[in-house]
Amino acid sequence: MKHIDLTSHVTGTSQYVDDIPLAEGTLHAAVFGSPVAHGRLNQLQLAKALAYPGVAAILTSTDVPGDNQIGGIIPDEPLLAESDLHFMGQPIALVLADSDFAAREARSLIEVAIEELEPVVRPREAYAKGLIIGRERTFSMGDPDSAFAAAAHVFEGCGSCGGQEHLYIETQGAYAFPTESGHLRIVSSTQGPTAVQRTVARVLGIPMHNIEVDVRRLGGGFGGKEDQATPWAVMAALAAQVLNRPIKLVLHRLDDMAMTGKRHPYEFDYRIGLDDAFKIVAYDVQFYQDAGAAADLSPAVLERTLFHFTNTYFVPHARARAASCRTNVTPHTAFRGFGGPQGMFAIECAIAHAADELGVTPKTIQAANLLAEGDTFPYGQVAEHARAKACWAALAEHAKLQELEASVRSYNQDHVLSKRGIALMPICFGISFTKTHMNQAGALVHVYQDGSVSISTGAVEMGQGVSTKMVQVAAREFGIPASSVRIETTNTTRVANTSPSAASASADLNGKALQRACAKVAGRMMDVAASILKCERSLLRTQGNCVLRDNQPTGLNFHDLASACYLQRVNLSAFSHYATPGVHFDANQEQGHPFAYHVYGCAAVMATVDGLRGTYEFDLVYIAHDFGSSINPDVDLGQAEGGLVQGLGWMTCEELYYDDRGRLRSNALSTYKVPDVYAAPKEIIVDFLDLPGSPAAIYQSKAIGEPPLMYGIGGFFAIREALKAFGAYLPFVAPVTHERVLMAVAQKVPFGKHAGACE
């Protein structure tokens, strides 16, 4: 089945926040952000801005009636700054005017007196100064110290990976409408409607039931609208409450890039020990996460780094330490992969380093250490249905890896100024929110008396196709065509206490809740059908709108059955709840069973480097992926291709560039480059492996949102392999921009120097 929004997308009729017809009396908001990365706000002069024609009000922290606090995990982030300024762009004031233009012009007239302080812009620097958010975490298994002492080979080094701007094409935005009796309705471009509702309640000091949050769809989220859609919705709500007018707040791109957090940059130190058979006997890593100026989701992201620090390898003696370091940049946040990619990048660097030293390809070490059934992850969960080896083997066979490698060798023999490299990137990604309590969802189903069906869940559609999958679940449970099912907006009054659409888990959690709700109604309907048809209910089922007995049409259709139920006063609506069974995690012991299941896969990435110009292209990416039994191969293919290219972007052309005052210089699409059509690999082949799924996945169709992003890490190592053919050893610093490639080739970064890239 096709993505249900395709027709409205291609005709331009899909509605986003910015497209909502303006309500009478609407005021437009512009956010005034801190002009410095670190400082103290001594004075705020609003008079000139207030005098600008069309300006209705300017709100500051003193206008907040409730708690001026939006920090979810740790309360360390005011909605509007009071006196301390912690990052450039930190919201200080909200200008409301009768046009977007006037609001922005007036904003430029705000004057501030600030005492500027030295910013901290690097995580290691913050760590050294003790600027740590939450506590340092350590995951450990076995006895790493003894294992290192006994290891035949031990290598150590360091590396770093940059952050990543989400660059959802639809910027952040919200539209808040005061309704009556202090009630607010907020349309928000958020992945987490409940987070918006909860935070508005806290900031405005009103109960959650006074706030309705509604989401039709997002023009992209990627994690950037999980927690960070909240401030803009709260600001709109605040102004709507104070001024009793509808308030529209849609960020311009430059504001969005300056004010919102990104994927966390990481620096890391690693030590890896191997035996003579290339088995990794010990691995130790310390992560310095650049959390930005406030906690946001950083502690949870850090935790997932720890869950994935051994990627898809079994390492008997492994230890990882990690700290969220407070710096003076935007608070960093969720981004597809949620810390997992950074953890995986580090161990792949360690493996590449060991491979250099031992004179083998990284592949040799990767292959020798893949997880097997029954192996234990460092957090205590045992690998069940481990597919690491199956994916690896399938890739080698289906992608004709040996032929590819031979072609690369002969290409490199034939070319002087251009070289190819190939890298393998196996992945293993845990599915579930690592905060156990978030693994729950609800769904509401109505069958109308004409047999048409309406469903609501807590899942938010942001392009990933979850709405489509929900429609499929309902259609399948009722045995009716998908066209009879309508998915409603995600709305806090229909489904309450939702988890954000994140962690790749929305289709599983909401799908399972929906499955239950549909089963309830369908069961009642089949009882009625059995009484009408005077037969055993177990003989009946519905397919294509018809009620079948012993697989033969009965003449009764779903439509007539629904009206019969109505006339017999049978309840045609149901709400159901689902909580993933069996998941738990003890953060004191750092042990548990946090994931319902794992997703596996392996990619081969081939790159060509132009050694004269220092540029590169990706010729081919072959992905052998464990989709389980995909309920929607069309949607899942799109997730795999899109995730890969986003991951390649993170590893290559996407570079966040801050100056030493903490100002983001790559603050526009002209200076921050995401992949365009030419930057995508020339060929991407996605191989749907024929492996059984997991019962914890909806219809055994495994979660797909995040895992493919991590194949992009292979892009870094493919380029690195190509550079080795020039005799240059690329340091473990991502992204590998054209500049880094040229510098590596031109200076022939010698062997042995590459691992010491960080000071």
Add this chain to the structure above:
Amino acid sequence: MQPTTFILNDKQVVASGPQSAPLLDYLRESARLCGTKIGCREGDCGACTVLVGRIVNGDLSYRSFTSCLMPIGRAQGCHVVTIEGIRGAELTPVQRAMVEQSASQCGFCTPGFVMSMTAFALEGRRESDLRTVVDGNICRCTGYKSIERALAKLSDNLNGAPNTPDRLTWLIEHGYVPGYFKEVADRLRELNAEPVAGSGTVVLSGGTDLNVQRPESMLSETPIWPALPTTDDPFVVADGYVSCPGSASMEQLRLSSTVSQLIPNINEYLRLVASTPVRSLASIAGNLANASPIGDTTIMLLALGAELDLGEGWLPLDEFYLGYKQTARRPDQIIECIRFPVPSPYFHFEKVSKRTHLDIASVNTAMHIRVQESVITSARLSAGGVAPIPLFLRHTSSQLIGLTVNAETASWAAQMASDEAQPISDIRGSAEYKRMLLERLVLAHFISLFPSIEAEVAVS
């Protein structure tokens, strides 16, 4: 303020706001056509792409433009088509191809892609690389492969389409555009095709520079509009010169058959510059006047020995730049005409940026030499991104004359060019990188023009 009259989809409209204001705001706010999306307001994402049809040389011809940059005054006498304007009872073949290939996820970029692809259908241009069709559209969701599959499908479907003048009829019959397109040409002929000349102080062409630099203050300016070219290929060869009006667009340069006969790679070079909708809007004169140190057509024209006419006779381009963003032009002076001597076959352009396409160069450079029996008889090298102005490498150029084309000369020229450069570190690269890059790109000129020396060039 002069009102702007144009046909918006199937209706004639009059926009009364400032002529320099972006078309996009009118579309979304005044006309409430919300299918055109806002992703960046800087020409870099393509979510706002629209079609603009204009009578050129008696025929209606369409181009895609980024509506966030296009000054609304430019719409005077034109047919502006938004995604709402191609909507019929059924999906168009472009839309069908996108649906069939699942080439949309969140959908926010999608109307822009559909419009770029529809422009391709309307223009009937041939592309050796189909990706060029959507080179101005960023999609953050799909990874582009599904979009490329849709493009391939579209290109197949278009194989049967005749070229102008019957093309439009064919496209209407096959559902690419609605039937009302048939009458548009006649309706446009009744409108004044040029924007009403302003009496202001600032020359405005495509707005791809001005509307990025200062979108808000531009609103108070009354622009001076240079006349647009009256033919699709505004380049002519006469008296030993190639010339064009200053208002010729970068896309016209890319597609000029006149130029491609002299510089066969021109299409390839121009594909490295901006994107289709931006190139279509951007004038060459604007690129020169803008004085950006990395202007791509500027760098090419410097090497080609171009001259410009500001209404006061010919001024060599290499004397036009006085300092950072300073030129010999008064703000109200129009670059009427640009010309350069008919080039030899030895012209080459190189550009490296963070992202190979739709990005400003870290360093770009062009070289044009004349060679007799392997000896260089004249040489012009230029480089961008390595000085406050687009740099004519005067010293290097003069030193090359009389030398034999070989690997040694190439390496020597590369070294000299890099010595002549004065790059600074910024977001596009460190000074060290830019210097090294220029050296490499000058080598690349020689290797590309004289492939036999590749094996001899010692790349350290």
